[in-house]
Amino acid sequence: MSVVYALLGLLAVIALITLLIGIPVFVIWLILKSFGARGEVINASLFRKKTRTFLTVGSIMLAFLMFGLLSALGKAFTAGVDLAGQDRLLTRHKVTWIQLLPVSYLNRIATVDGVADVTHQTWFGGYYKEPRNFVAVIPSDIESTFRIYPELEIPPEQYEALIADRTGFAAGYAVAEKYGWQVGDRVPIRSEIYRRADGGDTWEMTLQAIYRPRDDLGDPTSVFFHNDFFNETLPEGAQDQVGWYIVKVEDPDNAAAVAEAIDELFANSPVETKTETEKAFAAGFANQVGNVGKIVTAVIAAVFFTMLLVTANTMGQSVRERTNELAVLKTLGFTNTGVTWFVLAEALLIAVVGGLAGIGLAYLSIIVLGDQLRQYLPVFFLPGRDVLIGIALMFGFGLVASALPATQALRLQVADALRRA
Amino acid sequence: MSESLVEINAVSKIYKRGAERLTVLDKLSLSVPRGDFVALMGPSGSGKTTLLNLIGGIDRPDGGSIVVSDRRIDKLSDRALAHWRSRHVGFVFQMFNLLPVLTAERNVELPLLLTGMNGRQRRERARTALSLVGLQDRFTHKPAQLSGGQEQRVGIARAIVTDPEILLCDEPTGDLDRQSGDEVLDLLVALNESQGKTIIMVTHDPVAAERAKRIVHLDKGRLSSVSEAAA
Numbered sequence: 231m232s233v234v235y236a237l238l239g240l241l242a243v244i245a246l247i248t249l250l251i252g253i254p255v256f257v258i259w260l261i262l263k264s265f266g267a268r269g270e271v272i273n274a275s276l277f278r279k280k281t282r283t284f285l286t287v288g289s290i291m292l293a294f295l296m297f298g299l300l301s302a303l304g305k306a307f308t309a310g311v312d313l314a315g316q317d318r319l320l321t322r323h324k325v326t327w328i329q330l331l332p333v334s335y336l337n338r339i340a341t342v343d344g345v346a347d348v349t350h351q352t353w354f355g356g357y358y359k360e361p362r363n364f365v366a367v368i369p370s371d372i373e374s375t376f377r378i379y380p381e382l383e384i385p386p387e388q389y390e391a392l393i394a395d396r397t398g399f400a401a402g403y404a405v406a407e408k409y410g411w412q413v414g415d416r417v418p419i420r421s422e423i424y425r426r427a428d429g430g431d432t433w434e435m436t437l438q439a440i441y442r443p444r445d446d447l448g449d450p451t452s453v454f455f456h457n458d459f460f461n462e463t464l465p466e467g468a469q470d471q472v473g474w475y476i477v478k479v480e481d482p483d484n485a486a487a488v489a490e491a492i493d494e495l496f497a498n499s500p501v502e503t504k505t506e507t508e509k510a511f512a513a514g515f516a517n518q519v520g521n522v523g524k525i526v527t528a529v530i531a532a533v534f535f536t537m538l539l540v541t542a543n544t545m546g547q548s549v550r551e552r553t554n555e556l557a558v559l560k561t562l563g564f565t566n567t568g569v570t571w572f573v574l575a576e577a578l579l580i581a582v583v584g585g586l587a588g589i590g591l592a593y594l595s596i597i598v599l600g601d602q603l604r605q606y607l608p609v610f611f612l613p614g615r616d617v618l619i620g621i622a623l624m625f626g627f628g629l630v631a632s633a634l635p636a637t638q639a640l641r642l643q644v645a646d647a648l649r650r651a
Numbered sequence: 652m653s654e655s656l657v658e659i660n661a662v663s664k665i666y667k668r669g670a671e672r673l674t675v676l677d678k679l680s681l682s683v684p685r686g687d688f689v690a691l692m693g694p695s696g697s698g699k700t701t702l703l704n705l706i707g708g709i710d711r712p713d714g715g716s717i718v719v720s721d722r723r724i725d726k727l728s729d730r731a732l733a734h735w736r737s738r739h740v741g742f743v744f745q746m747f748n749l750l751p752v753l754t755a756e757r758n759v760e761l762p763l764l765l766t767g768m769n770g771r772q773r774r775e776r777a778r779t780a781l782s783l784v785g786l787q788d789r790f791t792h793k794p795a796q797l798s799g800g801q802e803q804r805v806g807i808a809r810a811i812v813t814d815p816e817i818l819l820c821d822e823p824t825g826d827l828d829r830q831s832g833d834e835v836l837d838l839l840v841a842l843n844e845s846q847g848k849t850i851i852m853v854t855h856d857p858v859a860a861e862r863a864k865r866i867v868h869l870d871k872g873r874l875s876s877v878s879e880a881a882a
């Protein structure tokens with residue numbers, strides 16, 4: 231019985247793939263059809279070997295599907311580093327960022343020359359209802375946080391409501407969507423790390439604001455709530471401590487000096503600090519994920535180019551097989567350039583339509599996968615710039631694949647070609 | 652307008668392979684009047700195809716001049732020559748050289764793509780040409796679905812569809828059995844007589860050559876004799 235299901239499943243997969251490749255193949259056929267008799271000449275030669283054309287379009291599609299996914303992955307792995315402001319420093323405990331710092335450091339850091347603004351954040355280990363519903367919850371000083379991260383945009387009236395409500399919180403749109411939170415909802419947020427003075431592990435708060443990173447370049451999955459409220463719920467011994475400070479410097483060129491000055495301020499104190507640029511911090515973090523990402527990227531890129539090479543060869547082969555026909559066309563009065571256009575048009579059409587189908591499929595997959603992966607890859611989308619690069623690659627590929635056969639078609643000496651046949 | 656359609660004057664064709672020089676046509680002169688039907692005969696390798704290609708403008712001479720319908724075609728650029736071919740000559744090949752993926756009418760329609768005709772006009776014209784060669788019931792057949800004789804008649808239809816003055820046939824019956832060959836020759840004779848097409852036909856079949864108005868013998872790059880056919 232299970233064999234039957236396995237076979238049925240296999241058939242379904244084959245049918246799906248056939249359909250997916252069939253669509254661009256059909257589009258190519260339609261486009262050529264609309265070009266009248268000339269298009270029909272190309273169509274006829276293209277579909278002489280239907281399987282070959284089908285597989286060629288399929289490989290190009292697959293290559294560009296990978297290209298699309300690769301772009302999104304590359305973006306996902308480097309986004310943190312790119313997003314990190316050059317003008318932002320991160321001050322943490324000298325030994326490890328798990329150890330906490332006194333909240334009193336805030337005012338002292340603010341006095342350092344070259345510091346424009348400063349805020350603090352703490353790792354809360356938050357989740358919603360069940361531990362598997364992990365949420366990046368951060369007790370913070372709301373006003374300075376959104377001053378320092380202007381790219382996290384909140385509608386003004388929501389921002390005011392958030393400031394006015396001590397038990398209010400702000401959530402990224404992605405996390406709000408994921409759990410179906412509406413502005414005004416009371417949401418119980420729980421912590422894996424902290425306990426309230428009364429022994430509870432739940433902070434019930436009101437969603438007052440939903441922030442959205444500008445141009446989607448930012449983490450839309452965090453939750454920020456008032457540290458003042460958080461602090462007063464904690465047992466006395468756990469109060470007045472924060473995870474790390476985010477420092478905005480006046481002049482990014484001066485960042486290194488400011489970082490040094492901050493660490494000097496707390497040198498030889500019981501709690502020493504280590505300050506680095508947010509970018510360096512993000513890069514250090516990204517490196518751990520990024521190394522895996524780089525390997526994946528390299529493998530996919532190698533496969534991408536190999537596939538294009540093999541496909542280019544197949545396309546060239548299919549033109550070479552028609553040398554005699556091209557010679558006949560010239561005999562009938564088609565010019566060298568005219569015949570060359572037949573060859574170019576065919577290759578370009580296959581490359582561009584197949585490629586667009588591949589990138590389109592990547593786009594759809596990213597939308598579908600993006601929601602599932604949001605937790606691990608907060609930034610996961612197909613960058614517009616890469617789509618343009620992809621389109622350029624398609625044209626480039628079409629030209630390269632047809633360059634040799636096209637020059638051969640251009641130079642083809644009719645008399646010799648006919649004699650050879 | 653001069654009397655002769657094709658005027659070949661001291662034409663040479665020399666192939667160089669390294670230091671070796673192979674003189675295929677040696678200062679050859681030939682004049683073909685309008686409405687003529689010439690059979691070009693000669694042993695294999697004597698330069699018949701080369702000469703035909705030169706007249707049709709798909710090859711270039713190394714010396715001499717070629718005038719076809721008052722046009723010095725050896726001086727034309729590649730592009731101009733291509734345009735000239737599309738209007739003035741029709742080629743018929745031994746191996747038919749049809750595009751195997753296209754139907755008979757699509758094959759015949761091909762040369763018309765270079766004219767200003769719209770699709771309907773082209774289709775009509777192609778069907779007329781096919782009817783003229785007796786293939787009115789084979790419009791949508793592909794070459795593989797036709798007999799050799801029928802394929803060659805499609806080839807002839809394609810050659811005449813643009814109504815050129817001259818037909819150049821390179822061993823048009825070379826690949827056909829006697830009966831199909833005769834039908835093709837009947838067709839060429841009819842085109843020559845009723846449509847006034849000037850025809851130059853390469854053949855090494857004496858029976859085929861007999862159907863022409865005159866026979867030209869080519870040997871070692873020179874014309875060896877010109878004889879009036881018995882018919």
Ligand SMILES: Nc1ncnc2c1ncn2[C@@H]1O[C@H](COP(=O)(O)OP(=O)(O)O)[C@@H](O)[C@H]1O
Nearest residue numbers: 646666673675694695696697698699700701702
């Ligand atoms: N491209 C070429 N390079 C060298 N020799 C050639 C070339 N084309 C034809 N020839 C030679 O020219 C001679 C005449 O060829 P062709 O005109 O085809 O003869 P025919 O049609 O009379 O059999 C042959 O000896 C052939 O080998």
Ligand SMILES: [Mg+2]
Nearest residue numbers: 699700701821
């Ligand atoms: Mg020959």
